[in-house]
Amino acid sequence: VKLQVALDLCSLDEAVGLVEVLREVVDVVEVGTPMVLRDGMQAVRDIKRVAADTPVLADLKIVDAGEHEAAIGFDAGADIVTVLGIADDTTIDGAVRAARKFGGRLCADMITVSSVAERGAALVTRDVDLVCVHTAYDRQASGANPLDELNEMMTRVPMDHIAVAGGVNAEKLQQIAPHGPAVVVVGGAIAGAADVRAAAEEIQATMRRYGP
């Protein structure tokens, strides 16, 4: 189980400082959508430089012009780019083409997809590398969490293609880690902690302890 830290609600300068502290403790660094909207691909270039050998994901949430927009992310140095699972298949196929051309990976964010297992299986068949069950930030206050959708996704998609995101903390990880998804995405529980490195190390320890 790999740990991806999502950098969403901080400035680019703050994010660069966090990555300097976290790059040896996490497996993937995510340049979150709000940072992409604010700073564009400058955010990916700056984070990529400081992330060194740790892969960088650009959370572009592509829903149209798949090949063109994915190429924007890969061209800026992203190792992984996201597309929305609800996108049209032509958009998915275009983003996959860009990923193969650049030697990058493509992750489909399943946010707002109603039948995650069925759509997830179809996306993996279309050569999408990862499908990410994702409880929207805006839905987390209601107590929603990605565990139900993970259980559903597992019925149709192999675990090595599944990522899990949306309000994950050490406590929720105790339920998620035993299933052994390929990636767990953690945002505020690391980036919002007083000691971000200690928080990331605790998450990694929880994943080892409760992992398969």
Next chain:
Amino acid sequence: VKLQVALDLCSLDEAVGLVEVLREVVDVVEVGTPMVLRDGMQAVRDIKRVAADTPVLADLKIVDAGEHEAAIGFDAGADIVTVLGIADDTTIDGAVRAARKFGGRLCADMITVSSVAERGAALVTRDVDLVCVHTAYDRQASGANPLDELNEMMTRVPMDHIAVAGGVNAEKLQQIAPHGPAVVVVGGAIAGAADVRAAAEEIQATMRRYGP
């Protein structure tokens, strides 16, 4: 019927040059998603400066963190920000709050929504200003066009809340304009023309001639 020109497939420098030529001929200037991904809110600030009194739309296609992400667009000077129609209602409501706070407008892009009329009516009830039927760029090669979805949307949503986008040119406009939607979005048919000003004037003439 207002004419919105979408600037998608050009560099920010080229877009600034186009807006200098087009700002007196079009009613809204759209900073397209690829430009947002590349240049972030710098694109909105630069286009806003040169657009002068012509309103600027930032095509953020928000699908989560609605209030936070819409505020990023309005704070950069956008008059209109887009959210995806498929977003969760909590995300829509957050983006609406940001729009009301900044005195801006919110447009919901109906791309990949299956029941556009039902969802469009619900979004207008939630105080979304415009709902935009939108044939994905990636689907236009197959001959898809937004006219069918416009006809469906009209059954439930008043025309002054409807925008139409997706491969619109002067020829397709002859079918769209008679219905009198609030906004028609034109991209490549203007931005890709040899003489962009002449192309925009031809589109405006077509809208007047075939409009209601």
